[in-house]
Each structure stands twice: as C-alpha cells, then as structure tokens.
C-alpha cells in the first residue's frame with residue numbers, strides 16, 4: 633500500500649504527501665502553504681520530488697513558488713488550461729503521469745473551477761475540491777451539468793478506491809446529506825461516525841468511492857426524488873439527474 637500523509641494547512645485544508653516506497657522522496661498535492669510542507673519534510677528528513685496541482689485556487693497553489701525555490705528540481709504538474717502560472721508540465725484530460733511507479737490517469741473534472749483536474753490511480757484518487765466526503769465543491773466557474781458530468785468520472789471508479797479530498801468538510805456535508813436523504817440508515821450511520829471522529833478532532837479522510845456512492849447526495853442525484861428538495865430548489869422539469877444535482881447544489885449553498 634502507498635503511504636499518503638496528511639499535512640494540515642489553514643483551517644481545514646489537507647496537503648496530501650505521497651511518499652516513495654523505499655526512498656525519502658515525497659510528492660505533495662495542492663500546497664496552498666509552503667511552511668507546513670517544509671516543516672513536514674524536515675521533520676521526516678524527506679526531499680520534495682514533485683508537486684501536483686488540481687486547480688488554480690490560492691489555497692491550493694500559494695506554496696508552490698517557495699517550495700520550487702527550495703527544491704528547484706521538483707517538477708510542478710497541473711492543468712493545461714489553468715490561470716495559475718506556476719505550472720511547468722501541463723496536463724490534459726486523458727494524459728497519464730508516473731509518480732514513484734504509480735500510474736495516475738488525469739481526468740478533467742470541471743465545475744468547481746474550469747481548470748480542475750483529478751489524479752486517478754487504481755488505489756487512490758486526488759480529487760481536489762471536486763468531490764468531498766458527503767459533498768462536492770461549490771460551482772464557482774462551471775455549470776451544474778459540468779459538475780454532474782465530473783461526478784460520473786468518480787462513479788466509474790472501483791468501490792475500494794481511496795478518496796483524498798482537499799478539505800475537512802465532511803461533518804457539515806453530512807448534516808446536509810442527512811437533510812437531503814432523511815431516513816437513510818447508511819447516511820445516518822456515517823453521520824454518527826463522522827461526528828464521533830470530529831469530536832476527537834480526528835480526520836475523516838480518506839473516504840472510499842464505495843462509501844461515497846452510498847451516502848453522498850451529489851453522486852446520487854439520479855436516486856434522489858425531486859420531492860426530497862424544498863420547493864425553492866426543486867427542478868421545474870420532472871427530474872433529469874443533472875437538474876436534481878443543480879437543485880441540491882443550490883440548496884446546499886444556502887443550507
């Protein structure tokens with residue numbers, strides 16, 4: 633199994649560190665802040681071997697320049713259509729990259745931003761701010777249809793794929809998931825588990841694709857009835873999944 637460590641940043645960001653199986657080398661994903669990454673590297677006597685960027689937001693990219701200065705050899709990968717200018721190796725949908733012998737397929741997952749990509753391996757996915765445990769990213773740049781399409785990318789992955797999202801949003805997401813899926817025993821069970829973890833200030837991630845398929849309303853828009861939505865967010869038409877998805881996302885924005 634690959635070792636992936638969480639480096640805490642800001643209030644609720646995780647900068648994921650992928651550790652080489654035998655060498656003291658590390659890739660980090662979305663270093664919004666260099667300082668906690670430098671601290672982590674020093675603490676473990678690791679070298680930075682590369683950086684993966686999922687999208688341009690400041691809390692995912694601000695640390696790149698300082699890390700690059702400390703580790704000039706470390707390549708920076710990121711989306712080809714990104715407004716973030718620190719990317720050296722641009723990636724498009726369908727590209728693949730090798731990180732310490734692990735193959736990652738790059739898939740465009742727009743919706744939260746238009747440049748958003750996810751890094752998908754058989755065992756794990758780095759999905760940035762597209763998929764969260766129990767939720768999904770806000771639609772800052774894309775349309776609900778784009779984000780629903782991005783959700784399909786995650787739905788095709790095997791159930792045991794580990795889901796590494798960038799934020800610890802699970803507890804708030806599950807409060808919404810419970811409202812959208814009342815009387816769902818699995819949603820209730822997972823909500824209780826997450827509440828207990830957060831009470832102990834423990835991380836709720838990584839999740840798994842199988843877990844998310846069972847509880848995440850944004851992956852289950854095709855299974856949620858329009859009647860489950862408050863009238864203000866209920867689609868006028870009788871319930872295309874993307875319209876239910878749009879209603880769920882708008883409801884969550886005001887939840």
Ligand SMILES: [Zn+2]
Nearest residue numbers: 687689744761
């Ligand atoms: Zn973001």
